[in-house]
Amino acid sequence: MDQKNILLKVENLKIQFKQRHGIVTAVEDVSFQIQKGSIIGMVGESGCGKSVTSRALLRLEAPGYIERGKISYYPPNRPVVKIDQLAPRKEKIRTIRWRDISMIFQEPMTSLGAMHSIGNQVGEAIRLHLRTDKKTTKRKVIESLRSVGLPRPEYIAKQYPHQLSGGMRQRVMIAMALSCNPNLLIADEPTTALDVTTEAQILDLLLERQQALGMAVLYITHNLAVISKVAEKIIVMYLGRIIEEAASDVLFYAPKHPYTRALLRAMPKITAPLQKKLSTIAGEVPDPIHRPFGCTFHPRCTEKISGLCDRTVPPYVQADDSIVACHLFSKLKND
């Protein structure tokens, strides 16, 4: 993959939170890159740092802070932007938000203001970033509402958020996020609060828009199945670290990391033959305050090498077509 196609590069990102009982590391040593027009899935359970990571890309990581690492954004035909060095509240990052990188959230109600009509809110976003006049703004609003499959967009524009269903609100959010043709869309669990059938529709819609507009999508979810057929590349996170990264098919059919393997086994599947019992992962995700030494997964791992996994953090290594952070693979390499 050539350097020219890279849209966003994250290197050794470390994000911390100051808390009453000390400093909590939410994200550590996270590196990945997003190619232009690609769909990347980021998967992990609660507390794995996927949301914080994605927010940091827009410098919305507060109350956390970036302790170390680089986030570089390569806009087409413009010089590179070092996002990690921008002030989170200043003008510079604000021009990048929405116009270059936009984001949709799990609960659209919280990101839509209750006091303004849909049309006003979408229009506001468009006017602020594209500096269009009133008439063009209105036309663009209707256009963007129609593009996300909302019926009777003129009517919807006059509605208020509480008058719409959850699925429709999420569509409005997508319309807003895409109204300025961003290069990257960050979708932070956009379908988790929705029904299964609505989830499918929203997923289809995102795909369709992605193909039409050619933007890159970083799709964050806790449910591996959701993005299995959508993403090109999947990043699996566990307790603040990336533990595996591979093309979607590779991850599903030849998962490397013991966590990924166990996670896939633990999910009840609708097509696989019925099992009497699901295989499980022992224990639970520890609180980020009590992160284990060494490999963060070792207390739950069935294949841990004592003396190694509980002492040192496994390095990222290439194993077949995946990149894995596991001593099982780094050891093989060394031998």
Next chain:
Amino acid sequence: MKGYAKVINLQNINTKTVNRPLAPLDHYAASQWKLMWLKFREHKLAFVGLTVLLIFYIIVLFAPVIAPYDPWEDTPSLYAPPTRIHFFHQGKLMPPFVYQRKMRVDYQTFDRFFEVDKTVVHPVRFFTKGFEYHWLGIFKCNIHLFGTTDGVAIHLLGADMLGRDVFSRSIWGTQISLTVGLIGVFLTFILGCIIGGFAGYYGGAVDSILQRVMEFVTCIPTIPMWMALSATIPSEWSNVKVYFAITIILALRSWTGLSRQVRSKLLQLREEDFVVAAKVAGTSDWKIILTHLLPGFTSYLIVSLTLEIPKMILGETTLSFLSLGLRPPTVSWGVLLQDAQNLAAISAYPWLMFPAVLVVLAVLAFNFVGDGLRDAADPYK
């Protein structure tokens, strides 16, 4: 995926990075109140406020001991300025002492002068004998925290127009002013809980009617309502009766806020899954109220009550200041401040304003404590 190996520079990764687990939270078996206390302690201002309040209520309890003089006793030293406490007599360091002052009146201008007799030292003694009082209304006693043994007056904060010691009067006033709030809040609590409880528990029509009543009461402007109500207090009533009438008047205005909170909290708690679980378990209604609902909102009740007390204190002060509340010879901060009603009095005798300082201190302290409690009220967040 091969190009990716470049991004991840293996040498750069410090494989020895260890995450030292922080000290485990020791709260596992901590009850709600313990958690609240732990959280409250973190709030510095609230802690200061709590200390101030403690001192205030110690003063309430020991007022006659702390006050050196009888607050109603007239002395010839009219409008005497505060007595200075000295430590140096003719260049020598000594234990604290005062000089005697003599009032001289210029009979042409009727100006008063206080001449200080710097020859004789009158040491300040602690736990001296003074005027007799009944501590807590029972124990006959004449011990005072400080004073002189030879009858020379120490007016820490000067004297008023009848020569009465302002410090002693302020201390005595504390008793009334700080308890009006407590008793008023107690009445508010009863009214608010019953009315809000009815509205929240029964819902429907009862709720609607009670809600409208609450709205109506909140609509009435505070001061005119107080004025109207206190105008109905007969002038021949004794001090004690007036005192209770005032607390009732204050409570009649302030129950609405509390009952609203009780109502909304009840409505919210009623929908919680654990209440449904209790119903499924077969727990009876009154037991659900006692074991789940009440403990659920007592912490909130305490917060709003704490924030209600300073309003009561201010209310009493306002009413008494406007001569609508307590009347002399009762001493409360509001009554004392009546003396400082005109500019001339304030500029000539600024020490008369001292009770206002106490009012500000007490109100601030209560508000700080209330703020701290509010933050601590829901320790599970």
Next chain:
Amino acid sequence: MFAEEKSIQLKIEHLTKSYALKSGFFDRQKGTIKAVDDVSFTVRNGEIFGLVGESGCGKTTTGRLILRVLEPNGGDIMWYNNPGEPVNLCRLSNKKMRPFRQKMQMIFQDPYSSLDPRMTVMQIVGEPLRAGRKIPMREYKARIADALNFVRLHPEMMNRYPHAFSGGQRQRIGIARALITKPDLVVADEPVSALDVSVQAQILNLLQELQSALNLTMIFIAHDLSVIRHICDTVAVMYLGRLVEVADRTLFFQTPRHPYSEMLFDAVPGLKNRKANEHMSKNFMNDETLCPSGCLFFSRCRYKQALCREQAPTLKAVSPGHNVACHFDLELKGI
């Protein structure tokens, strides 16, 4: 409907719950919303009966009606005692209901709001015991310890408060509370949907284990078809307050007959290649208004005919153990 009358545990007949729809200044009644509309089904002894549907379809309401947490507007809930005549739970006063409360319990979705934060684990788990009758302290403690052992929690944790536990552990506490009275029936309302994927499998296994150990009858409410398939013996699909399909697991997952069931299958994440499935995003809501006289699914149905607008289909058996409420289920699928 089902083979032997003997093994019936619970028979729901024409269960209905409606809410008044009020609006305007004087709370005038504008109409009624039927949350549960004429629902009838039979639950056999010792089976896990799955209730699937989207949010707002009335599945949770049905569960709560059966436990008499909500009062139904009509219908009967027949409870089959081991010896003796069936009892109609709807006809019992609150006081007479009390002995039955010990026999039916509930497991909640949200492990956070379902445990009173001000109570210790002992008080929470022991609540159903205390509600029944006076019980000596020693027996009380012993039974709580038993219940905690049952759900693999250490009895020493009895004196702790819920905030000391993680989501999965809290759900175990909730299960211990539901099982402490040795009930015959447990209504599990989405017991795993709020949990992390790696914990879900543990809880599902635990539920399955306990169900067979105690010969529990369970009504399992969920929106996730793969979970339903894994755990349930019978599946009932609900749509807008009505049952549209009731079938044995194998029959249902081989050939879902109702168009809505089919839609649910289409929406299962990761099952189909999303790109080939664009019809869903396009025709998702041509007409949001319902068809008052006809089939409730009319507006979203792919196969709708003229008859569907006029006449509401009733639940009828299409093969032994398979009931569908659709006029054309056979013709359209070419069976």
